[in-house]
Amino acid sequence: MRLHLTRKKNLSFVLEKVQTLKFENRPTPQLQDPHDVLVRVKFTGICGSDVHYWHAGQIGPFKVEQPMVLGHESSGIVEKIGNKVTTLKVGDRVTMEPGEPCRRCDACKVGTYNLCPDMAFAATPPYDGTLAKYYRLPEDLCYKLPEGMTLEQGALVEPLSVAVHLVRRAEVSPGASTVVFGAGPVGLLCCATAKAFGAWKVVAVDIQPKRLEFAKQYGATSTFLPGTVTAVENAARLVAESGLGNGADIVIDASGAEASINTGIHVLRAGGTYVQGGMGRDEVNFPITAACTKELNVKGSFRYSSGDYKLAIELIASQKVNVQDLISDIFKFEDAERAFEQVKAGAGIKTLIAGVEE
Template sequence: MNLSFVLEKVQSLRSEDRPIPQLRDDHDVQVRVKFTEFCGSDVHYWNCGEIGHFKVQQPMVLGHESSGIVEQIGAKVTTLKVGDRVTMEPGEPCRRCDVCKARTYNLCPAMAFAATPPYDGTLAKYYFLPEDLCYKLPDSLSLEQGALVEPLSVAVHLVRQANVSPGASVVVFGAGPVGLLCCAVSKAIRGCEGDCRAGLEFARKFAATSSFLPGNVSVHDNAARLGVENELGNGADVAIDASGAEVSIKTGIHVLRPGGTYVQGGMGRDEVSFSITAVCTKQLNVKGGFRYATGDYKLAIELLATQKVKALDLVTDIVKFEDAQRAFQQGKDRNGIKTLIAGVED
């Protein structure tokens, strides 16, 4: 039927046959899922059973970073046909509230997002979505690359929130997939020729121009050393945090020049402390970034198709569907960067 990978309860996973999802609307599309990546949120639900106010209270199918092939279309679908290869945007907004009408549908209070309680995810044989949330892949892109569009879109959204411009210096905190992709997008989205910082050796190979490991000193001293080592002068133009770590947030505030922009994308503890005085006296622009909104998916696909971002370099393993639990263990152990889970075989 519809073999699915289910989080039964905290640290308990199982494969389960579920009914094949039926089209609810004439604009719906049924997709045969071919590749799914595990995400940090999937691992967190597995470990803790909750993220913020989202709590797993019943068995839930995991996964939301997926690509696949169209198997069935509704009577009014005009942009896709059976056999098309697509990447899936896994969150369906209400489309009627004020934030949806303002083109910030990622903030919709009624958002039904895959693998976020109580909604099932995409790590199954079949999944369905409205046609406008299924993006046809260019012939030049593989289905493996299609599964990377979702995390790349998160990075696109964060960089667009920062209004990165040509020549800007960009400091990125966090060397996980989103941080690495923020580096790549910062260099590509606006033709940015400035500095893009992240941690770890892979970051330098992938997109960053240098890396920085903080010392066991104050955030002021770390920010000062970061600026000196990278010739940031009066400070960086943009700081993006993709780690959620309080020390990174504090350092990011202090490394910015007066009038600089800070964007928070990483989620850590619900509450952290940082220098509100620095925010005021440097008149910083402080923004949040959540998922993706209008135009982010399309731009992510364009960046992949033009090879301005080579996100496939982040994939360190591909496992069969029946070995999906191994992928989650790798995520928990931080073994590798991105693991792809292949779709259910016939």
């Protein structure tokens, strides 16, 4: 794909239809409320959901039915502010929380705004994403970056917030043993966050040896490569090799794979906690008897909610979680399609796309 646009008013990277990407000049977003800000996007990470929409056109009930700007893991610089904005000024460096809830429903009122039925989430149909020159958000969804924190790191606050939400849902506490299935970006960040929360053992599980090698250097205390045996057999070997005694206190699944889900349930001790974050097939076989007889706490986890973004920023700023090492490559905006192809091929850990150049 070649870029033949000379006036880049609001150059955007658009999923025109399934498996078809293009660059498009779109109108610059206008402030819709006195509390709005306009952000000049500087870095955007590619998420697995972006790639999935590109190739499959649908995730669960969310289906691409019209052209959509991709991207939702972004940071940038404040370009313009509404006349009632008090916490930000033009030129501030910010990370962007890309979901705007209604703020009025019961879910929003109790702080679980990630469950808002009217959530307008970037790059989730029908809402446009952040892979554009400019993006508009309310001021309270733009978080000023601390001194010393880079815009590149700011783009990783979004996936770290997903991990923070998962770990908080799991109620990881000092001394807990935690097993994380899936050593992609979110799984790796779950390992690092669980360790920051005080977990004494953090076991990363994946079917790719290279991912496990990275996980052990990054946030896991040990790793496990499943064999081609039953979930019960894999679980027994995992528990024995990892020194988990009667089983793990906590299991977090960031893979969505049925085999991982089944193994995870069998890995837990009686009374343990299981949290599902990865989304694979809509329906899977589930070991319900084991979950019942062990009285497991089984929970779902979706995006992030009140306090997760602020905590993610603090974890990075305090150097308790290192997101910089996850960045494998940074592509120019005009090379966005090549960046997507690299992510689809499974190369690297986290790929960023730089903002539109003048």
